[in-house]
Amino acid sequence: MGIRDRKKPSSKNPPVFSHEFIIQNHADIVSCGAMIVLLGLMFEISAKFAVVFVTLQYNVTVPGTEESDSVSYYHYGFKDMAAVFFYMLAAIIVHAIIQEYVLDKINRRMHFSKTKHSKFNESGQLSVFYFISCIWGGSILFSDNYISNPLSLWEGYPHTLMSFQQKFFYICQLAYWFHALPELYFQKARKEDIPRQLIYIGLYLFHITGAYLLNLNRLGLVLLVLHYFIELLFHISRLLYFCDEKNQKGFTVWALLFILGRLLTLTLSVLTVGFGLAGAENQVLDVNSGNFNVLFVRISVLAAICCTQAFMMWKFINFQLRRWREHKQTQNLKKKSVNTKNKPKRENKENGTNETITLNGADAARGRKEKSS
Template sequence: MGLRKKNKTPPVFSHEFIIQNHADIVSCVAMVFLLGLMFEVTAKIAVSFVTLQYNVTLPETGEKVDQFILYHYGFKDLATVFFYMLVAIILHAILQEYVLDKINRRMHFSKTKHSKFNESGQLSAFYLASFVWGAFILASENYASNPTHLWESYPHTLMPFQMKFFYIAQLAYWFHALPELYFQKTRKEDIPRQLVYTSLYVFHIAGAYLLNLNRFGLVLLVLHYFVELLFHVSRLLYFSNEKNERGFTLWAFLFVVARLLTLSLSVLTFGFGLAGAQNQSLDLTAGNFNILAVRISALAAICLTQAYMMWKFINFQLKRWKEHAQIQAVKKKATNTKSKAAKKGENKANGVNGTVSFEDRDSPRAKKVKSS
């Protein structure tokens, strides 16, 4: 596909060869699954990778006689997640090659800024797409209009197409972030941080999906993605002009609000909504996980994650304030130095500091008497 320009041709199957050509290699693998749809022998296997599985056709309630299709989850979803993980790797390479790399060449960033700019550029595109997509589902399915929709009629084993595809795409994207650590030559000091937040995303998204809390998970993801989108856009603007810091102030306020809303919705859902439901027995066949142990575990996991995020947020703010204080101290020192230098120059001009005094300037020098 020629997604990347190659200046040199490294040895085949070497690390450098795979990194330079990983988008082309992954594209060929994805093409194999698409070509498999064209032949009857392989179509049944290829369909499991390309299309959503476990659909159920139900009659439309009310006056309409049409039928509509809903989905539940199963083991075949792993194959679908794998295929769309390949798609995410290809899209990542396209965005990197044709947008971010071109901007990087123009801006001449340092290595540290180059890495952070690429990260924010990729995540901004993902958060924007996910936020718009998630908000569209919330509006179309009317989940956000009433908080009781988050736990009403639990378990929510059946999902509309957009809901299931959204979760498949989310899992595929965050799984794709793991091989990208290798493909993008991520610095060793950045790997632990990226592994932590990628693991947290996979854990919470998969948890909401498998525990049939897809509505609740969707609301929290849309809320969280909006705040993260604001942060990474603010960081991109900051890299373009270091005077653009207003976005960070708005992000800091909304970050705290989002954490409070997340905790409030979690307590409301697990502590009141699901706790007051009639059916509170574990039933794996029906997909019902509404028991005390699961509710406490889910609520504890959310609370711990929010506490961890607030701890990172406070450290980030303290670091920013410390850097700002250091910059102000340097500016103040430079200003004082300039004022002292100006004062010193003024004094020199006025004959102070042991240079030419007023008396020395006006009195003529004593002439030497010549000896006869």
């Protein structure tokens, strides 16, 4: 069976190469393209071209000493675009597998509305991606000693050479966020959600590409792991909230970590770019050697990071205000419902007392008539 990402099974098969056909069978079509690339590795004529798509390019072997062996490092180049394209196809296939075999089954059981359905799918996909990225990025931080030695974030700049895991991490990050663009079409994203998703996809691509090309890969790795961990907590909290609306404690923890994360991001950025790189000896622009440590680039990097953090804080404040208003409205509705339930009881009690008074008056009048008679 092929991988099919369809929301509503239709009795009639859509016409070939129609929009509905491509959406229903996009995972099969993409998997065929990926298989063609992999089959190219089997033949000598096409292997030279297929290798560019599958394996990492621009490796440099650093000879070792008597105590250590030689180590292979990598730098970036134009051929990385081919690897990003191939792993973008792989991301589309994995996206369809998670959607069909995990999220769609949960959606059928929970019977979500259209709004909750789209948000649940979004949080489910991003939770898997953020979880894997946090574990992968954290292992790179510990193995390359970036946590134990924070000075390595700016010492020895430009950091043109990367380990295999570090470069592969960046290739997969770019591939994932590029794959999110066609997924807006494949998943039939709502028109009101497309601008929001385009903004955050564009911000991810802009910052990841900037850190990769400006040889700020160490700082970018630290900031990505920090940001992904906070976003992972948010999307897990949203998944739990959709399953049971009483589960809202996760949002409180996320709100505190979100503010701390913005402060840590600004602190690390200013320390690395504003102080560390500003105090380096080599501050001459040299594209060939990968040195971008000049005043204009440093100001541009800090301005981009500060503007992004300010934009995120603005969205965060609006989100909290909206939640507060919704919570207040629900409380007001509960109070009104309680008042409306109590009102008829009071009216019935008053009517009952009036009826007893009239009945007692009538009985007394009858007694007086009987006595007079």
